[in-house]
């Protein structure tokens with residue numbers, strides 16, 4: 001298979017305009033004849049469903065939560081990027097494009113990245129028009145702060161609740177369409193399979209999570225905006241319900257999966273404190289604007305932080321990366337923390353954390369100013385840990401957070417299954433091997449508000465004569481039966497171990513061997529162990545309850561079953577990429593001072609994987625990356 005990324009011709013800054021000029025349109029009268037399924041109601045899903053509804057298509061919108069506004073975008077704290085240059089500090093669309101491409105370690109497509117930066121200008125205006133209460137300066141202008149990997153301030157924020165506020169904006173737009181009747185809402189419905197008819201995505205099979213009923217839904221196009229799969233590590237900053245099943249089941253129906261092993265580990269989460277946690281709380285990256293990261297100079301230090309004098313502290317990010325200091329990108333900051341912790345300098349009861357210290361900022365700016373900027377994060381920290389971060393440093397630790405990998409999509413955000421689109425964190429497109437902070441809310445939003453409305457219309461323009469898609473086709477029958485069989489099989493195993501037990505074991509295995517650092521031997525070992533664990537799961541998992549009622553154990557078991565397969569593919573992906581880039585750090589490929597060693601001669605491509613069946617090895621298809629505007633250089637933040 002040859003992958004066609006469909007990047008428009010012409011100069012970089014004209015590509016998206018050129019695409020829009022030539023994209024096919026659908027006459028308003030014909031839009032009523034066309035149905036679109038959107039799975040997911042986060043920023044990507046709500047924004048595309050609302051946009052398509054406003055345009056006059058018939059949209060069905062699905063999510064597994066009880067309300068669309070509980071989608072995981074709600075958890076995002078720190079901010080959303082836009083190249084508005086309000087601070088007059090040298091920002092521009094080009095600068096944002098260059099920062100993002102470099103931040104992703106030159107493993108993303110130039111055209112996609114440029115378009116995201118370009119669309120960022122509109123996103124802020126759209127959000128303000130929706131009433132999103134961004135932080136403002138005294139004179140009324142929107143305020144900005146900095147996130148990692150950049151030297152300008154381009155991050156717009158609504159205190160520490162930017163995702164929630166943006167999602168409320170998108171939710172209002174969605175509910176307006178629900179009120180108008182263009183969008184039909186199916187909350188508490190989980191997509192369990194994709195239906196492909198004559199090579200095109202034509203529908204989905206879902207389970208009503210309250211009644212257990214299995215339903216068929218048909219459409220002319222299907223959009224997956226189902227978020228990321230970082231929860232595969234079990235301990236992560238993601239909520240328990242986040243999962244990769246929708247994209248994985250689409251993958252098994254023909255959609256290629258790109259760069260699955262590129263998962264971001266965030267440097268500033270709260271550390272694990274024991275064996276009974278299912279989630280690690282994120283402390284926003286925005287804190288690194290004023291917080292200084294350090295560990296004691298002495299190994300196994302037990303003195304309280306305030307008793308450790310300045311000259312016995314190692315501000316290791318400032319030491320190693322003087323140009324960016326505490327705002328070094330996430331991959332680099334997380335690895336540097338792991339390096340110090342592994343070397344015996346970790347702090348806290350489990351010696352698995354580093355300090356994030358605000359004492360200098362409080363001395364210079366005053367407590368009120370710091371509270372104004374981060375008050376809700378400090379309150380949250382106090383509630384969770386019992387420590388007052390105004391008085392002593394926070395303890396933070398790296399934690400799995402975001403998937404740069406996802407379904408392979410072309411420039412139109414269409415997967416390798418015609419009519420199947422993937423938006424937001426569910427696709428792989430814009431972040432390369434490492435996402436810059438505050439670029440994800442942006443990507444999810446611009447995919448839904450500004451990009452997919454054009455590209456989906458371009459696809460649907462050829463569907464106006466198709467007529468209603470029936471759910472009676474044999475492909476629907478087969479998919480429904482397969483879903484029902486899997487549910488019955490899981491319930492009938494009647495083993496002794498919970499799905500959670502398997503998830504936890506898989507997560508630890510992946511974190512140890514396919515996490516912040518990987519090597520050939522460990523990855524091979526992990527593949528064997530995951531296979532064994534999967535076999536044990538199918539012998540030993542216990543799913544209590546019934547199939548035709550609400551059953552959260554059954555939901556979990558289905559998701560964990562998919563996680564085994566995703567985890568195995570992650571290891572294959574990491575094993576076949578004999579270089580280090582971004583979040584993918586292969587221990588065999590590093591510079592003498594421990595920095596990532598990229599290999600552009602052999603690995604300047606996107607790895608896209610095809611499913612070859614239960615017992616087959618995944619097939620690797622390469623999409624070469626071509627750089628016309630910026631030639632890849634060794635990434636340096638020193």
Ligand SMILES: Cc1cc2nc3c(=O)[nH]c(=O)nc-3n(C[C@H](O)[C@H](O)[C@H](O)COP(=O)(O)OP(=O)(O)OC[C@H]3O[C@@H](n4cnc5c(N)ncnc54)[C@H](O)[C@@H]3O)c2cc1C
Nearest residue numbers: 040041042043044064073078079191227424425438440441
């Ligand atoms: C704690 C935290 C803080 C973050 N902070 C920031 C930040 O400050 N700035 C930033 O840019 N990014 C941040 N991120 C990342 C960002 O929030 C996400 O990448 C982004 O919101 C993803 O949006 P989305 O629309 O793609 O998916 P989501 O918001 O995750 O939505 C997924 C949707 O898919 C639905 N779904 C999934 N599977 C199924 C299924 N099988 N059937 C039916 N429905 C399904 C869910 O119900 C949900 O509606 C943060 C992430 C976390 C975890």
